[in-house]
Amino acid sequence: MPQVNSSSVTGRERWQPVGWLSHLRTSPIVQAIGGVISLAAGALLIVRPLSALLTLIVGIAVLCGLSGVRMALSVPRHPLRWIYTLGLAALSYGMLAFLPAVARLVPLIGAVFLVACGVRLAYRATRRDPQVSGVRAAMVRGSRVAYSLTSILAAWLFWTWPDAASVVVAAMFSLTLMYIGIALLAKGVRHHFPAGRGSRRRTQATLIVQVVGSALALALVSSAIFGTVRIQSDSAAVDEFYTWEQDIPETPGRVLRVEDYEGTAPEGSHALRILYSTTRSDGSPALASAVIAYPTDDGRDPRTVLAWQHGTTGVAQACGPSLRPDALTELAIPGISQAISRGWVVVATDYPGQGTPGRYPYLIGEGEGRATLDAIRAVGQIPEAKASRSAWVWGHSQGGHATLWAGQIAQRYAPELELLGVAALSAASDPLVLAEKIAGPGAHSAIGDVVTSFVLVPYVDEYSDITLAATVHPVGQGIVETFASRCVSDGSLLVSALTAMTFGLDAPLYRLDLHQGPVHSRLSENIADGMVPMPLFLGQGTDDETIPIKMQRDLSNQLCTIGRTVETHEYPGKTHMSVIEQGSPLIGDLYTWADAVYSGATPTNCDT
Structure with a gap:
């Protein structure tokens, strides 16, 4: 050739x-x-x-x-x-x-x-x-x-x-x-196996x-x-009520929109959902939503307010409790029927970014606390609610963290309000300890990977010195964002958990330095120290699988050591959620404590 x-x-x-x-x-x-x-x-x-x-x-x-x-x-x-x-x-x-x-x-x-x-x-x-x-x-x-x-x-x-x-x-x-x-x-x-018949x-x-x-x-x-x-x-749909196309007022606590809440409400009450202005931790204006329940009888005028801060429901816009029909039930707000029967007005914020668009301040204390106090301001502008400026601030889990921060910043941020007492139940008071529990060395789990996304994504949105590029596996950033887009009550979270289970033998999904650097610093600055000038109630189940009981014990001991007023309760055999279920002794203890504060006492069991 x-x-x-x-x-x-x-x-x-x-x-x-x-x-x-x-x-x-x-x-x-x-x-x-x-x-x-x-x-x-x-x-x-x-x-x-x-x-x-x-x-x-x-x-x-x-x-x-x-x-x-x-x-x-x-x-x-x-x-x-x-x-x-x-x-x-x-x-x-x-x-x-x-x-x-x-x-x-x-x-x-x-x-x-x-x-x-x-x-x-x-x-x-x-x-x-x-x-x-x-x-x-x-x-x-x-x-x-x-x-x-x-x-x-x-x-x-x-x-x-x-x-x-x-x-x-x-x-x-x-x-x-x-x-x-x-x-x-x-x-x-x-060539060692020649082809045979039977093709x-x-x-x-x-x-x-x-x-x-x-x-x-x-x-x-x-x-x-x-x-x-x-x-x-089963997923909640965000309707037009939560959209605000005008400029958000710079004055926090302004009511922007009100309409009837179509979900379940306690007997003898009328329910509303509202849109109101608040501010983020950096001082920029933000939009938040809330649900309100007030007694339908004439009753006392003005009425005491109970501000309830909900626990973790997710960090996406569709995860706001007010989007669902059970936001004002005993399951969502333990003891709400008793509050209505006492003539109180109940307001429960979604925080900014749930229901409404924008950044969500998950375990970002200043943002959570401001949204809580501004919800109290907003309910005072609803004439038929007849709300006073005196308020209880109670919350569970993430809401316990928000509640503590509301008490810590109240005199600085909303001095016109009178907070009667703060009740933090199973409170996520120390985000750094929680991060070490769910994302520290040797703490890998599928649920931990999903929950970590709930903290990390809002922190990335809030703080410029924290990025996904520095904290997540190079090919896992989209996966983490998807995890954070789902709500706790949705079945889609199961898909997140199943996906995270496949990472068990792989390189870590997260690369978090919890001992130094920006993640450590930001988590540390959002620790709630419990330094509130009003009476404080702490309550948690000893079998809590989400928040270590040691966190409440440490906070209580620190406050007692420096002579602060705190009444602490532990409930043997109670888990993170069962401690606030109907029939739990915590509910009775909480109202007994409130009655004592009403009578002028300063309840504390630091010496016991």
């Missing part, structure tokens, strides 16, 4: 490996070694989705770069050679330089790919294969239609559950590596497996779609 002159190579001709490179490419030993490496890599990454995603993105970027180099060197006369080369180089650099952004796009890219596959399979199902007829043709066409529907429905699931989709993509990449490894191993040693039977078996597999895949994806629809039907 005549030799080809390199000067005659055209852009249409492809570069082929020669010499020892060609030998390595076809060598059974090299193929077997490559198979072992690929199989081992896939097996290692299948249980490490974050590492698998990182490997996939970096691998594609490197391949793009190498393809650009190959294009530059192997086809010297191709008219678009340098355009291709520079384009591939730019793509490679962009994927590596903006890796977190690329990782966020993985679910979307996966969804587009699935749609394309579905369309292609649907098109192939309409084509007639002259070599296949009868029942066999119908089976092939039916399996293609089923796979097409499965692919398109799966694309919708990818769009709906981006965190789970990222894990699925990582798993598929790992399985692909394992498949390639097995194929290379088989190819490398196949027709194998073809029939393959067809049956294809049909059954397509039916099972369609059934599985359809079930996931049905479950997704049910989960989404």
